[in-house]
Amino acid sequence: MSTTPIKVPTMAALAAAGETADILFWVGCAGSFDDRAKKVTKAVVKILHHVGLKYAILGTEESCTGDPAKRAGNEFYFQMQALQNIQVLNMYGVKKIVAACPHCFNTLKNEYPELGGTYEVVHHSQLLQQLMDEGKLKVAGGSFKGKKITYHDPCYLGRANGVYEAPRDVISKLDAELTEMKRSKAKGLCCGAGGAQMFKEAEKGNKEVNVERAEEAMGTNPDIIAVGCPFCNTMLTDGVKHFEKEATVKVYDMAELIAQANEL
């Protein structure tokens, strides 16, 4: 992998220089702070940089979208976050946003408009698909050729917003063998993290949800479990570890796969 330094532009810096960005990369809390998710963030930036999109981040001006607060039932904390974020986004005149987290994607796309923040919001799988369709992003090299990949639908991308094909399209460009789990697309099983579960102990039961899902994913004998959400990433990585299979089964975000295939 190349280590060419990349200077990631912020909206503030662009504004100071009298410029704007065509697309805002919404990084999200996991993408900003979680070590595993930060790698995905970097992969997304490498791709944005590689295709020459005029993008920027909010940097320290970004704040949690409020999704976990809302799903936990605290509408006050959610709207505090939302209204502050909308203020910042509108100040910079943001039109289009790409998020690498389906929770941020869903909240920005569906719940902000009513509060005064209307933007064109896409998930990174949709942006990648578009870049590939337009020929701006080519997937070179056959490093994934013949590898078995299974894709786990994030609830907030799939069922919540009906995006099933973009991620599969992107992954299929890798020349790999995409195998489906029995519970996929609209019937996909949750990884167990949504609805603020990520931040609490699971309630009493007889199994962890992520173990159930990782078991199903591994049932397809994959080399790689592809994900599109930082929380699914954590949950399934832990699930694979539960079965001590981390040496043979890797969990990757599709942005990482595309970046790797392009040797970025």
Next chain:
Amino acid sequence: MIGAIIFVVVFISSFAFFTFKILKIRRNILLGQNVNLSGNKGERLKTMLMVAFGQSKMTARPVPFILHFFIYAAFIITQIELIEIVIDGATDHHRSIWHIVEGSFLGSIYTFTINFIEILSVLAFVATILFLSRRNIIRLARFQKPEMKGWPSRDANLILFGEITLVTCIMLMNSSDVALQTMGVFQRTDTLLVSSQLAKLWEGVSMDNLMLMERIGWWGHMLGILGFMVYLPFSKHFHIFLAFPNTYFSNLKPKGQLTNLSAVTAEVKLMLDPNADPYAVPAPDPNAAPVKFGAKDVHDLTWKNLMDAYSCTECGRCTSECPANITGKKLSPRKIMMDTRDRLEVVGKNIDKHGKDHKDGKSLLGDYITEEELWACTSCNACVQACPVNINPLEVIIELRRDLIMEQSKAPSSINTMLNNIQNNGAPWQFSPMDRANWAQEMNT
């Protein structure tokens, strides 16, 4: 003559009782909060035709889809034969429509329809037997969950036995009719495919007995249908009506979108804007009901949530796809809906007995649904996706959570930590907001 009088009395009183119950259920549903779901008529109609009439979401599970479809189709088409049965009953005639249409083109339509009904009835009969065995012999997991113990299981079996009785009666009626036709007692119909075969069983049965059998079949079928109607409002089978309005008023927004509480927006805007003039906001009306956040009891939910509850078929598709339930947690989205309905029934009965303002000291949250259930939900929408009549258990769960958090300040401590972090440092974890873009620095070296 006596028969006709008894019939008319029974018929009218059944309808009166049914209407009375429907109005009660309507009143109960309207105890819910108002939401405006009137727009998008075209899309709503389409959803209703697809999901309720066309059973589109049932196809996800082919075996019960086909079996259910036989019963559904037989039920709808039998209503045509019912017209004649009712006219016969009220006028003391036999096959009054056939008398009119015989020999004409309409006559062949008549024969076709009756034959169609006969064949569907046989298929429905088989389906019913298979449904009974799925519940009681194979004992499919989704019918054995704790919330199905007692009445819900009995209700399901009762209706299935009722269906067997109905089909048996109509076949008994038609086959003895055919046998009597061969004796020259009744006017001949064209060949009825199934009952002409069954009529062979009755060879050697006396004419009097055949007449008796025909009457037993007729009355059995008629009383069965009316009994079914009277029973419906007490049963999950009420879905055969409510499925239509309930799918019509389906949520048309993306499933991931939760409602924004507008009462909160006003307050938050005031908090965020240091220059806002607090007196610019109109003085609160002292008579206005205090703003409540979330739902503690059924009347805090919307009328659509309450209609959902009455529409539930108790099929358990939601529960069998729920990640929490699959992994042994207490949460079952079906139970959430059944509890909502059961609580609403109790609230309705209280109103009938003690008047509108009676409080029984109980509530949906706490006495029916526990915190443990609510906190197990991942908001994954699997239940919403699975429901064949577009019920939304997640909306109820979120409303109850809102009450827990915003009205009662009750949350697992880890959730409180997460919320405090969001408020203090703009992330669910304890990181400094100033470190948010550290990863970008790492990329620049």
